[in-house]
Amino acid sequence: MTITPEQTTPPTDACVASIADVFDPVFSRLEQWADLVERYAARPDSVADRAELDPLVEQLVRREFADSDGCVIGAGFVSAPHFLGWHLAWWLGGQNAASQGLPATGIRHLETVEDPLKESFRDYTALEWWRVPAHTGRRHITGPYVDYLCTDEYTLTLTLPVYRGGTELIGVVGIDLSVDEIERDLVPRLDAGAVAATVINASGRVVVSTDAHLATGALLRLPGLTERLADPTPAFTALGPDGAHSFQWCGRTGLAVVAGPAPS
Amino acid sequence: MPQSIRAGSGTRAAIFAPLDGAGRAELVLQRLTDAIVLGVLHNGERLPSEAELARQLGVATVTAREALEILRRNNLVHTKRGRDGGSFVTFAGGGATDLQDDRLLAWSRVQVRDLGVHYSAIAGLAAELAAERASAADIANLERILDRTDAGTADAARRGQGTFRLEVAALSQSARLVREELRLQAEFGSLLWLSLREPRRRERCRAEQRETVAALVAEDGARARQLTVSQITESIEWLIEAKARLEQKGRSTMTGSTSAPVPTGAPA
Numbered sequence: 001m002t003i004t005p006e007q008t009t010p011p012t013d014a015c016v017a018s019i020a021d022v023f024d025p026v027f028s029r030l031e032q033w034a035d036l037v038e039r040y041a042a043r044p045d046s047v048a049d050r051a052e053l054d055p056l057v058e059q060l061v062r063r064e065f066a067d068s069d070g071c072v073i074g075a076g077f078v079s080a081p082h083f084l085g086w087h088l089a090w091w092l093g094g095q096n097a098a099s100q101g102l103p104a105t106g107i108r109h110l111e112t113v114e115d116p117l118k119e120s121f122r123d124y125t126a127l128e129w130w131r132v133p134a135h136t137g138r139r140h141i142t143g144p145y146v147d148y149l150c151t152d153e154y155t156l157t158l159t160l161p162v163y164r165g166g167t168e169l170i171g172v173v174g175i176d177l178s179v180d181e182i183e184r185d186l187v188p189r190l191d192a193g194a195v196a197a198t199v200i201n202a203s204g205r206v207v208v209s210t211d212a213h214l215a216t217g218a219l220l221r222l223p224g225l226t227e228r229l230a231d232p233t234p235a236f237t238a239l240g241p242d243g244a245h246s247f248q249w250c251g252r253t254g255l256a257v258v259a260g261p262a263p264s
Numbered sequence: 265m266p267q268s269i270r271a272g273s274g275t276r277a278a279i280f281a282p283l284d285g286a287g288r289a290e291l292v293l294q295r296l297t298d299a300i301v302l303g304v305l306h307n308g309e310r311l312p313s314e315a316e317l318a319r320q321l322g323v324a325t326v327t328a329r330e331a332l333e334i335l336r337r338n339n340l341v342h343t344k345r346g347r348d349g350g351s352f353v354t355f356a357g358g359g360a361t362d363l364q365d366d367r368l369l370a371w372s373r374v375q376v377r378d379l380g381v382h383y384s385a386i387a388g389l390a391a392e393l394a395a396e397r398a399s400a401a402d403i404a405n406l407e408r409i410l411d412r413t414d415a416g417t418a419d420a421a422r423r424g425q426g427t428f429r430l431e432v433a434a435l436s437q438s439a440r441l442v443r444e445e446l447r448l449q450a451e452f453g454s455l456l457w458l459s460l461r462e463p464r465r466r467e468r469c470r471a472e473q474r475e476t477v478a479a480l481v482a483e484d485g486a487r488a489r490q491l492t493v494s495q496i497t498e499s500i501e502w503l504i505e506a507k508a509r510l511e512q513k514g515r516s517t518m519t520g521s522t523s524a525p526v527p528t529g530a531p532a
Contacts, residue, residue: 111320128401144437145434145437146433146434146437146438146439146442148430148433148434148442148443148446152439152442152443152446153439154437154439203399203401204399205397205399215437216437217397217436217437217438218396218397218437219396219397219399
């Protein structure tokens with residue numbers, strides 16, 4: 001690919017839309033899960049019970065693993081402390097490093113410490129995948145990050161808040177995606193002509209880039225980028241020195257595409 | 265699920281992460297011994313069953329059984345039969361010094377130094393990358409962890425240092441570096457930071473952690489790496505001096521300036 005700065009153009013709408021196409025179906029499934037959990041929680045005259053809800057979630061998760069071609073490495077529902085207590089109805093796939101002992105088709109329930117008095121207890125409501133969707137009420141993508149507590153994998157976590165009666169937060173549903181697998185999916189969609197195209201998350205961290213100098217996980221440092229990331233306006237914006245870079249949000253994913261001349 | 269927010273939970277998770285490669289029984293044994301001696305697993309705590317342990321570590325049940333048997337022989341766990349039975353940690357900390365001293369005596373100086381070189385390569389580059397890749401939120405999280413870390417006892421300081429190094433490694437965004445950091449901590453963590461037995465070293469370690477965070481904030485990767493490597497080098501040199509003292513005194517005690525037995529329980 002020849003790179004000539006003069007040819008810099010914004011990524012096409014089709015390119016940006018096709019990035020969103022990778023994540024939107026995952027969020028659609030999360031919306032179905034949220035809906036199911038919500039309906040379970042809203043049954044009149046009955047108390048929510050993890051022994052009932054967990055098998056329901058496991059069924060959904062099992063189907064997700066079967067259909068995902070290895071992209072999904074973990075999935076489930078995480079309860080708000082006042083709903084089922086501190087509880088993760090979360091399963092890991094047979095593909096990832098943490099479950100090598102399992103057959104490739106198996107899934108494994110994530111064992112966690114749910115007693116807040118124990119030393120190794122984790123208050124997950126302080127973590128980004130809980131905190132952000134709980135605060136905004138909207139879908140969120142956390143990462144890429146090395147999930148060393150769970151799978152040791154390089155991960156993107158997609159989460160969606162679940163409400164009872166429209167207002168009471170009872171938990172989040174989520175899916176962990178392998179960054180390795182996502183890269184395979186995203187790179188072909190980034191062919192934005194004679195420019196370097198980079199997908200970043202809402203913190204400016206690189207998810208994937210066609211610029212070999214920009215590693216996944218690095219922070220993209222560009223004048224004006226921080227301000228632009230704070231602004232949800234969907235329109236194209238020119239960024240960087242001489243406005244040679246363009247910025248656009250990828251639909252409602254919380255990811256953005258930055259295109260510009262690749263550094264020589 | 266990202267990032268520990270409690271000191272020690274990361275290293276704890278590492279104990280039950282799967283093992284691979286040769287010498288699994290030995291690795292299971294070493295990892296559990298370290299965890300018990302280090303106080304990550306507490307006195308009186310019930311270990312997972314043989315089958316559960318085997319499943320979590322990804323080894324054969326017989327391998328897990330073998331490791332538990334040796335732990336029993338070493339008086340680090342005892343097994344109760346019956347409905348409330350299982351294997352329980354029986355280690356209140358008094359013997360930690362002896363156990364680590366045995367290990368230090370068994371290692372040659374060359375091996376101790378080489379461990380330092382290996383660990384410096386991993387932790388040094390992790391720190392350098394972290395300076396480039398840490399966001400403001402990552403730094404805030406790291407500072408929160410430091411604020412919560414208690415450096416009052418050798419155990420707490422070691423756990424704190426383990427958590428700190430692991431968090432820094434995670435900021436490198438490299439899964440390989442994180443795995444290697446976890447492996448090195450699980451296998452050698454208790455030996456590597458033996459120098460934290462001394463209160464003066466604990467204070468210094470804390471100051472160095474703060475300086476490392478300052479280097480990350482300044483996006484000064486070279487400084488972050490240099491701080492990390494010099495901290496490891498100092499710890500290794502302390503080990504070699506301690507080893508020399510041990511050799512001189514034969515098998516007599518090595519208490520240094522802290523003579524109190526190291527408690528394994530987590531401070532509140």
